[in-house]
Amino acid sequence: SDSGPDKDTTVDMAERAADIQASATADWNPLGEIYVKRYSNYELDWGINLADYLVAMSPFAGPLALMPKQRQTSMKSEITIYTLAGKKISTITWEGGRVIELGWTLSENLVCVLEDGSMIIYDIFGQFLYSRIIQREIQTSRVQECKFFSYTDKDKVFGGFAVMTCNTEFYIIVDIDKGKDEVRIKKLAALPDASSKPGCWAPLCKESTSVIVTVEDRVYLLSHLDATLYEINCGKKSATCWMEVAVSLNGKAVALIDREGYMWAGTTDFKSSDTEFDLQLKQKVARVQMQWGEMDYFVLVIDRIMFVKGLGKHWCKYPMNGPCCLLAEVDGVRILTNTACEFIHRVSTKSLNVLRIGVMEPGALLNDAYKEYEGDESHKADEFVRFIKDKLSIAVSQCIEAAGEEFVPKVQKSLLKSANFGKGFLGSEIQPDLVNAFVETCRELRVLNSVRLSKIGIPITLRQYRRLSSGVFVDRLIYHGLYHLALEICEFLKIPPSEGTVKVLRNWALKKVQDKSMSDAEVAQKIKKKLKDANVVVSYGEIARAAMDAKRLTLAADLLRNEIFAQDQVPLLLEMDSDSTALEKAVESGDPKLIHQVLRQLKLKLTTERYYQMLHFRPVAAALYCKVLKETDQEQLLRLYRQESLFVESGCMYFAQSFTARDTDIRKQRLFDAQKEFRDAQDIFATKAIEEHAKLTTEVVKLGLKETATLSEAVIWCVKNRQPRQAEQLRKDFKMTDHQYWWAMIRGLCDIGDYAELDRFSKQKKPPIGFEAFAEVCITHDNYREAAKYIPKAALENKYHLYLRIQDYSKAADAAFQTRNIGGLDEVAIKAARTPEIVDLVRQMKAKLEGR
Amino acid sequence: MAAAGHLSGGRLNLTLLREAARDELKAVLGDERQKKVIVWDESLIKPVGLIAEVPFLKQLGVYKMVRLPVSNLTEAYPEANEYLFFTKAKVSMVEQIVQSIRESTARKQQTAKKFTVVFVPYATQHCIDKFEEYKMTNGLKLPTFEFAITEYRLETLPLDSDVISLDLSTAFTDLYLQSDPTVVHQAARAIGKLQAVFGLYPKIVGKGKYAKDVGTILSRMHTEMMANPGFAQSLKELTPQIDMVVLLDRTVDLLTPLCTQLTYEGLIDELYGITYGASKFPRETFSEDVQNVRKGDPPTPGPLTVPLTSEEEVFGKLRDFNFRKVGKYLSSEAKKIKEIYDERKKAETVSDLKQFVQKLPHIQATKLSLSRHTTIAELIKNTTDRDDFLGMLHAEQCLREEDNSDKVLDYTEKCMGMGEPVSKILRLMCMQSVANGGLKPRLMEQYKREILQSYGYQNLISLCNLEKAGLLRLQEGKPTFPLLRRQLRLIPEQIDELNPKDISYVFSGYAPLSVRLVETLEQSGYQAFEECFARDLTFQITQDNSSSPAQAQRKKRLPTSDRPQVVLVFFLGGCTYAEISALRFLSEKEDAVTEYIVGTTHIINGQAMVDSVLSETPLFVPTHLWNSLGDEPVPKVTASDRGSL
16 A cells, blocks of 8 residues: 555545654754754664674665675685665675675676685676686785775766775776776876875775875875875864775765764865864774765764764764664665664755745645645635645645655655645646646656565665666666566656667566576467567567577577567577578568578588578579579589579570680580580470581581571572572571571672672562562662662562662652552652652642542 | 759659768768779769769769779879779679789788778678688778778669669569569668658559569568667658559560650660760760860760750750650740840840840750750651661551561561661560560471571570560460550550650550559559459558558548649669650649659660670670660779769
8 A cells, every 4th residue: 555655545634644744754853954864764684783794785775785704715605685675686605715895886786806806796696797807916915995986976977996905005996887808997196105004095086086095194185197195274183093084976075084083074175174073082983984975964873873964063863773884875875784774864955845844835835735624624724725825836846846755655645645736726827847747756756665665675765766767777677687567667657668668578588588497388478478468579589599598499499480670580590500491581581681691501501402402492592592603603503403404594504605615625515515405404496406506507617607607697608609509508408497598698699799690589489588678688788770670579568668768759659659658659749859740740649549 | 962953853852862872972981081092893983973973072082083993003093091992792893803902902012001892782792702712801900901891872873853763784684584582672672761761651552573572571671660669750750752652563564665665765765875864976966066165176086975864954845755746846946046036136125135134044055955956856867767767666566556466577587687686686576475475386486496597596595585584485375465455545546746645655656554554553543453464463562650640641631633642653674764754744644643753673675675685695796776876985084073973
């Protein structure tokens, strides 16, 4: 019932509301102008005494790691990772060297820094990520102390750790999350007082990271370039010896304390101080823990007392029951004790405006009004509302903001109800921003409340959450394996799928394939169903690859079938030895590059026989392969053609080579090969043609012609060289068609101008190609006179054109007249325009034709 | 931006494509402060030149350009830091490049030289392997030698304000001879990529095997794009500018490209060839002002290159006319110009004169255009008046209009007997085969024998390849063309080439089947388009993007002539200028509700198509153009030259 502010429960009485307010303000502690509030997020019942452990907490309410303090160098031990609610996440068995310090990176990876100068990185599930030597020199000088730091200012978040070696050298280590080889290490300038022992030190991040080191009362700032000594102008008479130093998260404020309880706090350039204060401790203390809250207060733990020190002289204290650990957050300090996980923070102005007793801010009055309304004192409520009428928007906004600051759902709910109540009075005049703020805060609080539940154990505040951004927050949930929650949150916060749902499901699926407790089929079915239900596209190829890496081939194959991008699918299929499917999918995609890729792989992998077999069933792939071979390896192409019984193809190829090959013997061989192929193809025509071709080549060479002469050319040559018998012989031998033989004869005779012979030839028998051909060839030889001899014997319908061409217009007109070709007559009239007799003749003819 | 006025006139702003291509080139060339030498694969000079003119390249740090093969680069241009080889992915080119790099680096270098191979538009694994054989791996860095391989994805080339070409010059044979799926993928990628500029296509329809394959890949790409939330979102925000894509496999209509085109632009392509929006003519036939030389200057050698794009107003009009109309139009326009000049004489007041002077540059440009095109038209007419040309047109007409016409046989045989180019004979044969659904076995054998006897036995390979490409086959079953001829009214009863009422004017009496199909789709809907023929290879895909408000809004309204829909007709395997003209005719009709944009793998004509199939035949010499002048000796290009590559 406490999972969300907008879930309905019955809050009935005014007293209840008043209770809520009382409980919300009960733990406020005044500190000058401000109030601080200590709130216990979780009671811990884990039987741990922190005094015996190295403790590492991580910012933004991240996980917690504990390791028993080692007494001897090489003792078997364990590192345990918990949520802040004390729920165990994982355990790492430790057999390595002595751990100096544990800490967390920004991506919530655990870093163990060892005395021998190495660092080992694990994820929160205790999976080893990498290890490396920080720097060779440190191996010999050994690590003495190590401090983790994080820096948060405006939009920058940055973190790492600093190391002090036994010979008092300092190193800064950052970019740990980027991977083993990307880690950046920076050695800082040497401490001028190298012989004396440093009192305390702390990393300081500003433009660059440096270290503040104190030696007795001196304060040094070591950058990677140089060391600067700072004089602190303090009012203390006797000489101090600083024993602890703390730097704020934004690197702007520093606090120092000495063994007698004298404190100095100011800017990190040590020029101005906000606080100088003496706790006037009775005895010198051995250990102080100190962390900045926000810029106007910091928290100290000395012995069993926790001091909260505000600006000036203000302070307050809380008793502590046992050992504790502190961690600075952006908006407060997290406190871990043996029995609780707590958070101490300044009560924000937002809360003060509404909840402080006696305050007259509009928000407070609105809250009161609602209380009266709830208590059935509606006239009083009315009065209150009327009182703040002009500032109702501010009142609503203040209530919303105050709700955001609260951990307790009941209080959140009460404040949001007040806001909602106020909203009602604004009616349509309400600003859209205010509505958005209300909706947004409701959503966010609902999300935060769900992760704050102790079973999840992330007591993050609204300010921390907003600082982190919803995207990073979802990433964290994914990292923690809280996929279901992450998914719900993505949907609830309406995060765009590509940054939300897709990311979550992708990571979920990548993890799921490693879940050995389920069968391949179950996993596949689960993944497919989930992705389908979510209606988002997640790369199945990537998930399948993960399955393959996890040695689950059946699962991988099953998943891969669902991949829609062929280029993500095919290479993996090849890796999985699903050759045939790979080829099939590549062909389906139609992408030649992909098909080539598969073919290359297959060619290396398979025997030629098997490879050809594969091609046989994929004509598209075969065509592509043939095209490549055509350019590169004709012999192979011929083999393939034969294998595929494409004899016409191979025949043509051999035949072409018989023309192009340089060597005469090869040419002959190729011709022979070609003939064989065509015979295999049962192409009788082609087989015979090649035979004839070979015969013709021999004949023409015998005649003294070039090898490539055609039959027509050979016949024409014979005619021209007055070897009619030879021509006749060729005709017989090669069964030359009558038509082409006659054409060749006519052309040959005209070529040598033997028109007498032409005439004889025309009278030999009725020409199969008509007398037109004679006329035609004569015309092309510009011999119109000879042409004229043959035209009268031509078919009637052809005469007109032929006469026209030899410019015998009167006969052309005649022919046109006979065929009733009026258009033809017109044409003649135009051509013969200069000869009036013909024009006249044409006119008469036309009249005759048209008259009838 | 320079030299791209011709791209911006249409409904879709194709300059966007050019801009994108320029940006990509800029990225490929990198730091403009580096001195660069570009070495060209000859075939890329013109297409890349359409995207980037010389001054632009100069801006990007290119100071010298040479073409392959070259040697001693580093010696010839020692001051360059980087040598870029722009090439198509061909092993033979790779070998030339390897050789020239090795030669250039044989001598000791003082400074580090960078060699970059830029594949246009794609690298193939095969070519990369070839480099690796010579230990040239991408990203190799030695003290004095750096080597890199990259791609310049110039996939779509905007040729004019309504024409996009993928410039895949071998697409036809790749598809139908080699069954190479690369073209299909390249086309799908290019068509898909346009969506990033013009929005998601609400609808894709198509006909033919490869069209279907492209459709399949497109829907696959759609799924993939939608899986990328960022991309999906940006696509959804884009208002779709193209309402439909029609994919046509060239095999759907093989007859049309085999016919001789009779539009002005089509004829120029048939007779002189048009490459990348320009054509070459005999220089001396043009007047001096067209040649841009002063009277009396010594003649410049080589043919005259004339740009042919819609940027020139006169050509923009003429290109789609039937050639018969060209002469009339030119003379009437010339008359108008003369009238305007005459007006000047009448001009009396200063303001009249001023008005005239303002118009003068435009008038002079028009006059020059008219003079140029009058010369071209005369050149064309010289050929079209020839008996052999008319004879061929007559033969083609018979083939289209009569079933199993034997008349053509005599003509074809005569052409063979007269020794005309083999490709012309084969073109006719193919046309006969396509029109009649194949040749009867006896006829086929006779043709084949005669071809081999007249043109040599190596043509056995030509014949095999033509059969493989589906251009030639034995008759079996009922031929579809005669049926379609009636059903789709491909042969009109009347033909008016001067004031056409129908797309059939582009072939003087034959409506190209491909375009008629598109027209059917527009007028009678998908079902009619599907039922025409090849039902099982016809498909329709809707790319649902209903969540996009822009599209939802668009869906609601029906196209009207005020707000026409935009349809991209994409030809796989090439299209002809006549088909483009026919589609333009449909867009420009009075009551047109559709504006067509043409996409194609490349521009073809019948001879080029047949010749491409014959390219594997030994001893074959392309003779495909009637009057082609061949390539002029090209002067070396240096950055100091002005104007386009």
